[in-house]
Amino acid sequence: MTTPSDLYDLVIGPFAEFAFMRRGLVGVLALSLGAGPIGVFLMLRRMSLVGDAMAHAILPGAALGYLVAGLSLGFMTAGGLIAGFVVALLAGLVTRVTVLKEDAALASFYLISLAGGVVLVSLRGSNVDLLHVLFGSVLALDDPTLLMLGASASISLVVLAVLFRPLVLECVDPLFLRTVGKSGSVTHLGFLALVVLNLVAGFHALGTLLSVGLMMLPAFAARFWSATLEGMMAVATLVGIMSGCLGIILSYHLGTPTGPTIILCAGAIYLVSILIGRRNGLLIRFLPRAHLSA
Amino acid sequence: MITRLVLLAAFGLGISTSTVGAIEPIKTVASFSILADITKQIGGDRVSVDTLVGPEEDAHVYDPTPRDAVKIAVAKLVVINGLGFEGWIDRLIKLSAGAPKVTIASDGIVSHQTTIEGHERTDPHAWQDLRNVQIYARNIAESLIQIDPDHETLYRANLARYTEELATLDQDIRSAISAIPAERRKIVTTHDAFGYFAQAYGIEMIAPQGVSTEAEASAKDVARIIRQVKSEKIPAVFLENVSDHRLAERIATESGARMGGKLYSDALSKENAPAGTYIAMMKTNIRELTKALMP
Amino acid sequence: MRNRSNAITVRDLTLGYDRHPAVHHLDGCFAAGSLTAIIGPNGAGKSTLLKALAGTLPPLSGSVSFEGSKAKIAYLPQSADIDHDFPISVEDLVTTGLWQKTGPFGAFSQHDRTTVLEALDRVGLTGFEARILGTLSGGQLQRVLFARLMVQGADIILIDEPFAAIDTKTVRDLMHLVRHWHGEGRTILAVLHDMALVEEYFPDCLMLAREPVAWGKTSDVLTADHLAQARAMIEANDPHADLCERAA
Numbered sequence: 001m002t003t004p005s006d007l008y009d010l011v012i013g014p015f016a017e018f019a020f021m022r023r024g025l026v027g028v029l030a031l032s033l034g035a036g037p038i039g040v041f042l043m044l045r046r047m048s049l050v051g052d053a054m055a056h057a058i059l060p061g062a063a064l065g066y067l068v069a070g071l072s073l074g075f076m077t078a079g080g081l082i083a084g085f086v087v088a089l090l091a092g093l094v095t096r097v098t099v100l101k102e103d104a105a106l107a108s109f110y111l112i113s114l115a116g117g118v119v120l121v122s123l124r125g126s127n128v129d130l131l132h133v134l135f136g137s138v139l140a141l142d143d144p145t146l147l148m149l150g151a152s153a154s155i156s157l158v159v160l161a162v163l164f165r166p167l168v169l170e171c172v173d174p175l176f177l178r179t180v181g182k183s184g185s186v187t188h189l190g191f192l193a194l195v196v197l198n199l200v201a202g203f204h205a206l207g208t209l210l211s212v213g214l215m216m217l218p219a220f221a222a223r224f225w226s227a228t229l230e231g232m233m234a235v236a237t238l239v240g241i242m243s244g245c246l247g248i249i250l251s252y253h254l255g256t257p258t259g260p261t262i263i264l265c266a267g268a269i270y271l272v273s274i275l276i277g278r279r280n281g282l283l284i285r286f287l288p289r290a291h292l293s294a
Numbered sequence: 295m296i297t298r299l300v301l302l303a304a305f306g307l308g309i310s311t312s313t314v315g316a317i318e319p320i321k322t323v324a325s326f327s328i329l330a331d332i333t334k335q336i337g338g339d340r341v342s343v344d345t346l347v348g349p350e351e352d353a354h355v356y357d358p359t360p361r362d363a364v365k366i367a368v369a370k371l372v373v374i375n376g377l378g379f380e381g382w383i384d385r386l387i388k389l390s391a392g393a394p395k396v397t398i399a400s401d402g403i404v405s406h407q408t409t410i411e412g413h414e415r416t417d418p419h420a421w422q423d424l425r426n427v428q429i430y431a432r433n434i435a436e437s438l439i440q441i442d443p444d445h446e447t448l449y450r451a452n453l454a455r456y457t458e459e460l461a462t463l464d465q466d467i468r469s470a471i472s473a474i475p476a477e478r479r480k481i482v483t484t485h486d487a488f489g490y491f492a493q494a495y496g497i498e499m500i501a502p503q504g505v506s507t508e509a510e511a512s513a514k515d516v517a518r519i520i521r522q523v524k525s526e527k528i529p530a531v532f533l534e535n536v537s538d539h540r541l542a543e544r545i546a547t548e549s550g551a552r553m554g555g556k557l558y559s560d561a562l563s564k565e566n567a568p569a570g571t572y573i574a575m576m577k578t579n580i581r582e583l584t585k586a587l588m589p
Numbered sequence: 590m591r592n593r594s595n596a597i598t599v600r601d602l603t604l605g606y607d608r609h610p611a612v613h614h615l616d617g618c619f620a621a622g623s624l625t626a627i628i629g630p631n632g633a634g635k636s637t638l639l640k641a642l643a644g645t646l647p648p649l650s651g652s653v654s655f656e657g658s659k660a661k662i663a664y665l666p667q668s669a670d671i672d673h674d675f676p677i678s679v680e681d682l683v684t685t686g687l688w689q690k691t692g693p694f695g696a697f698s699q700h701d702r703t704t705v706l707e708a709l710d711r712v713g714l715t716g717f718e719a720r721i722l723g724t725l726s727g728g729q730l731q732r733v734l735f736a737r738l739m740v741q742g743a744d745i746i747l748i749d750e751p752f753a754a755i756d757t758k759t760v761r762d763l764m765h766l767v768r769h770w771h772g773e774g775r776t777i778l779a780v781l782h783d784m785a786l787v788e789e790y791f792p793d794c795l796m797l798a799r800e801p802v803a804w805g806k807t808s809d810v811l812t813a814d815h816l817a818q819a820r821a822m823i824e825a826n827d828p829h830a831d832l833c834e835r836a837a
Contacts, residue, residue: 014513014517017517018516018517018520018548019548020513020516020517020520020544020545020548021513021517024513136540137510137511137540137541139511139513139516139541139544140540140541140543140544141544142540142543142544142547145540248513251512251513251514252512252513252514252517253514254512254514255512255514255515256512256514257510257511257512258510258511258512258513259510260510261512
């Protein structure tokens with residue numbers, strides 16, 4: 001029988017004893033606050049694979065930072081951010097102005113960007129795996145990194161709140177938005193900029209897998225628990241935080257690599273949601289329930 | 295008439311090659327950068343040394359190329375470490391038709407066993423003890439004398455000078471370490487190559503379990519190493535091999551240890567960097583160690 | 590006789606895609622407060638005309654002008670562009686109709702909410718406020734969109750084929766609504782395929798077959814001759830067409 005003190009040792013104790021555990025938790029919390037809602041929008045706009053594409057798109061920016069200042073994390077992160085913004089901007093422009101759709105436009109620029117990055121890296125001569133250097137670990141969050149995650153979360157929430165109505169309308173009925181106002185382009189680009197910010201902040205602090213995974217998997221799970229946009233965003237954030245807690249504790253007790261463990265937890269929650277989620281969960285659909293009178 | 299001309303030409307050629315042979319340096323191949331340096335110290339201008347595993351390269355994962363086979367084929371002398379360090383060298387030498395003299399530099403040293411990747415093996419990193427390198431130098435000198443007896447005096451002089459330098463450095467290292475309080479003479483390092491140093495000079499080298507170069511770290515491993523450093527009051531961690539530099543910093547900060555600088559174990563650095571020769575390398579290492587361990 | 594001003598004036602308007610005209614040299618006007626049906630065979634340029642009037646398609650040549658600088662236009666395109674899977678409620682979607690009044694950031698007053706609920710009532714969807722878009726039938730969705738049109742409170746209303754695959758009752762109800770708007774003095778243009786509807790509800794009619802075939806009172810426009818003419822005028826785009834020589 002597990003006594004309360006056993007439970008304490010299991011769950012609270014490690015966080016009490018080690019600062020790096022607490023920091024990791026705070027980091028994941030901050031990331032979930034921003035990434036959760038953004039992930040929901042990405043999912044609803046059928047842009048779920050954007051995160052992965054972006055990870056490659058930022059390479060030339062990081063490469064330029066490396067060429068300018070060597071292995072300086074500050075320069076490389078800034079370069080990555082700029083590259084991400086430029087790719088997002090160009091993709092958005094091409095989508096609006098030409099006949100190509102969003103997925104083609106983004107893919108085109110991320111491919112060009114990635115190739116450019118590889119060439120730039122080779123110019124310096126050495127075989128440095130830049131992206132490996134750039135991407136951090138949830139177990140190694142120093143003060144500047146935590147601050148950056150916090151800032152990214154705050155900025156994301158504020159911008160989302162401000163852009164909420166145009167963003168929703170741009171998703172649901174973009175033609176209507178175009179006929180009644182001019183905020184469509186700004187909204188679209190502002191949203192893409194937020195995506196880049198969250199992704200780059202996430203890469204820098206936590207690595208690609210964790211950053212993209214924590215953005216998308218909770219959103220997918222949220223689909224099965226809520227039918228409203230606001231509900232989905234809340235559930236996604238919650239799932240992100242839960243995955244973080246669970247993942248870090250499991251990594252502590254089982255000795256598995258922390259980042260992937262957190263994502264596996266998120267994945268597990270997602271799979272469970274598919275089965276038993278209150279909205280569109282599979283079991284709900286197959287279990288007979290009395291129907292309503294009207 | 296023709297026959298006499300041919301004989302004359304052959305004679306002339308013979309003389310010129312032997313004189314050329316007398317002036318030309320001895321083509322030598324050293325298996326890795328540290329041996330190359332020692333060989334140059336002993337042989338001076340009399341040797342031209344080719345290195346297989348160059349500075350800042352990793353001998354453990356070295357994959358020999360056809361060019362290496364060519365180098366060995368034309369070499370008169372091949373210097374290897376032995377003790378299982380160069381798993382890939384035997385094949386190369388067998389394939390070489392030139393039959394060079396192979397010198398095992400570590401002949402005659404006292405080796406010990408250690409665990410490498412879970413297996414009990416002979417620890418090959420004998421050069422971390424300066425007294426062993428005196429033996430290395432002597433073995434190399436003997437081989438050179440055998441190949442080129444005309445210059446025995448030169449080789450003996452170089453050997454004496456180098457041995458003297460090594461002895462001085464050995465003393466310096468011992469003094470430096472005795473200046474460190476006894477309870478502070480331990481470090482955590484991902485290198486498994488400092489066994490001989492630890493034995494010779496009395497610094498305890500502790501391996502961090504789990505936190506390695508390749509794999510992604512787990513919270514359990516990080517917690518374990520922090521606990522270990524805290525409980526054993528280890529003053530410094532040398533983790534520059536850990537893939538994420540920031541993780542190493544975090545471990546150091548949270549455990550209260552100092553972050554050590556770069557330690558050179560298996561290879562020299564490139565020429566302009568601080569460990570371009572073997573002696574420079576050992577000096578750098580002891581400097582980093584004292585910097586980290588002195589209170 | 591009331592001196593009727595013209596809500597929309599079209600001068601020698603040519604519209605098209607890739608320089609092939611979809612609407613060719615259209616010239617005329619829509620009187621203020623008129624209720625006009627736009628009919629014609631497939632490919633006649635009817636949707637294209639509405640797009641231009643709504644301001645989403647720039648003309649290849651010619652012009653569109655509106656009486657008064659602040660003409661409020663509400664445009665209901667063919668429904669394809671709406672993301673039916675998006676988790677938005679009926680009430681929220683209708684509320685977006687207030688955009689021209691509040692902008693993207695303005696607050697909604699109690700009066701605004703009442704307007705929305707009244708509109709929903711008008712289209713027979715009271716009680717549907719919290720329903721999510723994806724759960725509605727085709728007819729219900731169309732009612733929601735009409736409610737949004739209502740909430741927009743525009744002087745000019747452009748509707749493009751609103752009744753494709755919609756049940757008869759909904760069609761009747763929504764046409765009553767259109768008639769109500771007409772009674773309020775709004776200018777309404779609707780692209781339709783159902784001639785019976787046109788005859789029953791629309792006093793004015795424009796028959797378009799890339800070029801105008803007939804424009805005026807419905808009874809004058811809807812003749813067998815005109816219909817035959819319209820059908821004959823529609824051919825595929827000529828890939829080797831020369832530049833149009835007609836004077837502006």
